[in-house]
Amino acid sequence: xxxxxxxxxxxxxxxxxxxxxxxxxxxxxxxxxxxxxxxxxxxxxxxxxxxxxxxxxxxxxxxxxxxxxxxxxxxxxxxxxxxxxxxxxxxxxxxxxxxxxxxxxxxxxxxxxxxxxxxx
Amino acid sequence: xxxxxxxxxxxxxxxxxxxxxxxxxxxxxxxxxxxxxxxxxxxxxxxxxxxxxxxxxxxxxxxxxxxxxxxxxxxxxxxxxxxxxxxxxxxxxxxxxxxxxxxxxxxxxxxxxxxxxxxx
Numbered sequence: 001x002x003x004x005x006x007x008x009x010x011x012x013x014x015x016x017x018x019x020x021x022x023x024x025x026x027x028x029x030x031x032x033x034x035x036x037x038x039x040x041x042x043x044x045x046x047x048x049x050x051x052x053x054x055x056x057x058x059x060x061x062x063x064x065x066x067x068x069x070x071x072x073x074x075x076x077x078x079x080x081x082x083x084x085x086x087x088x089x090x091x092x093x094x095x096x097x098x099x100x101x102x103x104x105x106x107x108x109x110x111x112x113x114x115x116x117x118x119x120x
Numbered sequence: 121x122x123x124x125x126x127x128x129x130x131x132x133x134x135x136x137x138x139x140x141x142x143x144x145x146x147x148x149x150x151x152x153x154x155x156x157x158x159x160x161x162x163x164x165x166x167x168x169x170x171x172x173x174x175x176x177x178x179x180x181x182x183x184x185x186x187x188x189x190x191x192x193x194x195x196x197x198x199x200x201x202x203x204x205x206x207x208x209x210x211x212x213x214x215x216x217x218x219x220x221x222x223x224x225x226x227x228x229x230x231x232x233x234x235x236x237x238x239x240x
Contacts, residue, residue: 003142003144003187003189004142004144004225004227005142005227017231018138018140018229018231020138020140020193020233022123022124022125022181022193024123024124061142061189061191061227062191063183063184063185063187063189063190063191064183064185065183065184065185066186067123067183069123069181069183070183071181071182071183071191071193073140073142073191073193099239103239105124105238105239106238106239107124107125107181107236107237107238107239108236108237108238109138109233109235109236110233110234110235110236111137111138111231111232111233111234112231112232112234113140113229113230113231114230114231114232115229115230116227116228116229116230117227117228118225118226118227118228119219119223119225119226119227
């Protein structure tokens with residue numbers, strides 16, 4: 001699977017938004033996210049699937065190192081779409097588990113993408 | 121080392137900027153970035169060190185998975201600091217190597233951070 005998000009051109013469209021989610025998994029967990037005993041892997045995969053179904057979703061990029069530190073950046077059409085996704089019922093359950101079990105710590109930053117370029 | 125960037129509070133300060141750099145390492149390389157035969161590990165470490173010395177630098181978060189896909193987010197006071205860092209002579213050499221050798225593909229997005237929160 002292509003790990004890069006395919007996003008609209010900024011030149012021809014309104015700016016879009018990025019949700020930058022940095023997290024450190026609780027220790028003892030399977031940091032690859034596969035069949036982790038605390039259910040993290042299944043829920044993480046489900047959240048990626050569910051996010052993609054939301055209105056205003058543009059794409060997602062995600063990775064986690066062997067040390068358990070990961071970064072997921074999801075891209076959205078506007079702030080309203082981000083607010084709606086945060087309030088999604090199934091996502092609220094995942095957020096609760098994240099707080100309680102899965103993450104030692106996390107930081108979430110919402111940013112407006114103003115410029116973009118890639119390797120030609 | 122704490123993998124999280126310690127950033128100024130948005131409530132009391134002007135918004136800051138994020139440079140979201142997603143990249144896929146060329147195959148055959150050591151994706152952990154340690155002693156890679158193509159010099160990537162040393163240069164990546166040097167760039168983190170050098171970035172931290174720049175005016176307007178606020179912090180950095182970075183990770184790469186076993187599949188070679190990585191995300192680095194660096195944080196800056198304003199767009200001028202980002203432009204200056206991009207034009208840094210030593211950084212220009214690293215950018216050249218990145219284009220030619222180290223990255224199969226990359227995407228770079230510059231975004232203004234408007235809201236932020238973390239796990240209490």
